[in-house]
Amino acid sequence: MSGHTAIRIEHLGKRFGAGPLVLEDVNLSIETGEFVCLLGASGCGKSTLLNLIAGLDQPSSGSIETPAEGSAVMFQESALMPWLTARANVELALRLRGAPRSARRREALELLDVVNLADAADKRPHELSGGMRQRVALARALAQDRPVLLMDEPFAALDAITRDLLHEELERVWRRTGRTIVFVTHNVREAARLGQRVVLLSSRPGRVAGEWRIAETTGRRIESPEVAALSIEITEQLRKEIRRNAA
Template sequence: MTSGPRRASGVVSPSVDTAPGRGIPLGPSFDGVAPVLRPPAAPEPAVRIEGVSKRFGDGPLVLDDVGLDIAPGEFVCLLGASGCGKSTLLNLIAGLDRPTAGVVETPAEGSAVMFQESALMPWLTARRNVELALRLRGVPRAERRAKALSLLDAVNLTDAADKRPHELSGGMRQRVALARALAQDRPVLLMDEPFAALDAITRDLLHEELERVWRATGRTIVFVTHNVREAARLGQRVVLMGSRPGRIVQEWRIAKTTGRRIESPEVAALSVEITEQLRKEIRRNAA
């Protein structure tokens, strides 16, 4: 005759069970019933940068020993003064250039890039600019129109589908550029100061659009900016780069990212902290 776990004063003694069909030992729980499961393994980074340095020709180092892991679906803002190597690092992630030393690992599907200028084809309508990206991706002709309209709808621009770039405002052109970047269907979206030339109100509206699209698509986003408030408003993580040569000096992780606006108190408080550190870096480089 077999007996169950020994009891003493109503307490079940610890026992070890095995997960059905897997042979994985499960530790005891506090109530002696529910097993304690192992925490899931952390996912592999979407972007991994290890010991990256960059020098152009015989010039000085632009980047020096940069290391950064970016998780799938993470929104990371690269922040720093002009000339710190933010755009150079973005180009390395995009595969538009190669590091002098170190390794940059990205998904096999590659990355989509959105620059400060929309760079739309002036003779094509908004819809056809998006369709061009779909065509280059190999989407059948019969499907392109519907997919392009769906992407323009994602950035609230369906009504302007048949307008050419010169008929659109700067903010609308950047929305088309965003839709075109999304049309490439790459897991990583790289953005190099895409809203820098826009007025404050338009930029704020596009922040909301970008955040909405990011949450809906789950894209990994690396966003380059020199605007501290913009970084504090958008990023799950803000990475500050120093200059001469460019390197990562500090980063901030934002636990609560929902409900943020450019005027939110938490955005203002974080901006003050980041600005103080940025000023220290600028003073150090000027010395």
């Protein structure tokens, strides 16, 4: 770890209009190259937090520092342009980034190869499976070439087998590119499987309710005992947080 802080969030609060407080006094600092999972039940404002980090929304109070280059974002829906091929979708990101025309095609193919989709470069989104679409979306996010990659439940809509594979894929890409990744999920196992750090958010209003650091992150699988053990621990805390809403 290089010890640089990539994202620093201090006393962050957010409410929409006159509505209830969605986030309250969130403090979080994320190192460069760190893989952080934001975990929480529905309504904990994790997507809101991600949008704030992405700069798609403004905080009501507190501050967020992010790298000047900005962040790449990946959503739950792949949101690929349906009229463009996989390659053209990646090229669009390169183009909007300002990459020179001559390099776009080659670079797009390289990025698709990173997610093992070089063969499907000329297919359109509707010809791809859900997992393949998310991999194209990942390639597109990588094409943005930003130091931070924000992921909003990107694998939530996939079947378990595909999700497992994409976990491995994402881990590989992360190790290879050294991106700072903030991964939002409501799946405890997914968080325990992927993160170097798992941050639990409480609900209504969302605030940091717990944090776990994982020392050894190589060779983890969704079925690994250490992942299971951590999941149990986190789930316990999560349930405690949820129960508090019953009163």
